[in-house]
Amino acid sequence: xxxxxxxxxxxxxxxxxxxxxxxxxxxxxxxxxxxxxxxxxxxxxxxxxxxxxxxxxxxxxxxxxxxxxxxxxxxxxxxxxxxxxxxxxxxxxxxxxxxxxxxxxxxxxxxxxxxxxxxxxxxxxxxxxxxxxxxxxxxxxxxxxxxxxxxxxxxxxxxxxxxxxxxxxxxxxxxxxxxxxxxxxxxxxxxxxxxxxxxxxxxxxxxxxxxxxxxxxxxxxxxx
Numbered sequence: 001x002x003x004x005x006x007x008x009x010x011x012x013x014x015x016x017x018x019x020x021x022x023x024x025x026x027x028x029x030x031x032x033x034x035x036x037x038x039x040x041x042x043x044x045x046x047x048x049x050x051x052x053x054x055x056x057x058x059x060x061x062x063x064x065x066x067x068x069x070x071x072x073x074x075x076x077x078x079x080x081x082x083x084x085x086x087x088x089x090x091x092x093x094x095x096x097x098x099x100x101x102x103x104x105x106x107x108x109x110x111x112x113x114x115x116x117x118x119x120x121x122x123x124x125x126x127x128x129x130x131x132x133x134x135x136x137x138x139x140x141x142x143x144x145x146x147x148x149x150x151x152x153x154x155x156x157x158x159x160x161x162x163x164x165x166x167x168x169x170x171x172x173x174x175x176x177x178x179x180x181x182x183x184x185x186x187x188x189x190x191x192x193x194x195x196x197x198x199x200x201x202x203x204x205x206x207x208x209x210x211x212x213x214x215x216x217x218x219x220x221x222x223x224x
Contacts, residue, residue, distance in 0.1 A: 001034055004207050009073035009200045010066060011035065014209040017062045017186030022053055035067060054078045055086075058157065060172070063090070063191025064209045068199075076199035081154065087195040090149040090159055091138070093188035093216065094168040095179070097145045102136035107165060111156045117175055118157040120165035131155040133162055139220055144171060146220045148192075159189060186212070 001019075005012040013031060015021065023030045036049040051067055052074030066086075068074035080086050107120035108128035121128060132152035139146040147168065149159050157176070163169065164176035170189050172182030182188065195206045211217040 001031065001038065004064065004209060005205065007198075007201070009070050010068055010077070010198070010205075011039075012194070012205075012207050013065045013067065015057055015062055015065045015191075017060050017184065017212060020059050021056050021065055031065065032067070039069070052077075054081050055154065057191055058160075058187075058189075060185060060187040061189045061191065062186065062209075062212050063189075064194045064207055065191070066194065070200075073199045080196060080199065084152070085196060087193075088151045088191065089193035090151065091190045091192045091211070091220075092147045092149060092159060092163060092168075093171045093220070094145050094147055094163060095143065095171060096168045097140060098135070098137055098147065098166060098168055103134070105131075105133050105135060105162045105166060107131050107162055109155045109158060109161055118155065118161040120161050129153075129155055131158050131162060133159065135163075139223065141216075141219070144216065160187070188217070190217070 002014040003011060004014050015031060020028055020030045022032055032051050032053060035051050039045060039049045053067060054074060054077035055066065057063065057065055068077055108124045109118045109120055109131040110125055110128040111118045134150045136148050137145060138148050160170055160173055160176045169177035170187050172178055173187040174181055190211055191209060193208050198205050211221045
């Protein structure tokens with residue numbers, strides 16, 4: 001667990017691929033559980049430790065996750081995420097290059113809970129939610145392309161689904177059209193950067209998460 005920022009009200013983690021943010025049916029230890037132990041030991045806290053989760057990242061995704069250490073911070077962060085006051089930048093590695101180097105993707109996304117998968121439509125369908133993101137191509141190697149995404153809405157598997165709909169499935173993401181998996185079970189999607197006004201102190205917070213310890217990721221980060 002890599003702590004990127006911590007104060008009395010919030011703690012920000014650089015999540016590794018494979019870590020789960022919140023407990024699920026697998027019963028594996030979650031980041032919420034790990035953080036409670038960390039805070040209990042670091043501050044010698046008696047009783048239960050409060051950890052609140054205003055947003056989530058999928059298990060195979062890496063990068064920035066914000067946690068609240070107080071109920072006041074959680075309530076305010078929940079509202080900030082809901083009204084779009086948290087800027088969220090992701091990096092994605094894809095096999096294909098976008099036909100247009102930068103632009104906006106607008107779809108209607110329908111979640112299939114049984115399949116744990118979302119489907120993108122050009123027009124509204126029953127039960128769908130509008131999904132919006134901006135993207136731009138940052139770099140390309142011989143085989144792969146690095147795309148930066150700014151999320152405007154927060155839908156289930158939104159980036160994975162919308163990039164796939166554009167013809168650029170994320171490397172390793174078999175569920176959304178990648179040809180092969182990554183050796184470590186990750187998908188090449190990283191929550192790179194968040195920017196927001198602190199929910200309590202009102203100071204500007206800007207956090208960049210280093211990319212995973214992987215040759216391709218690191219070469220893109222270095223701009224090679």
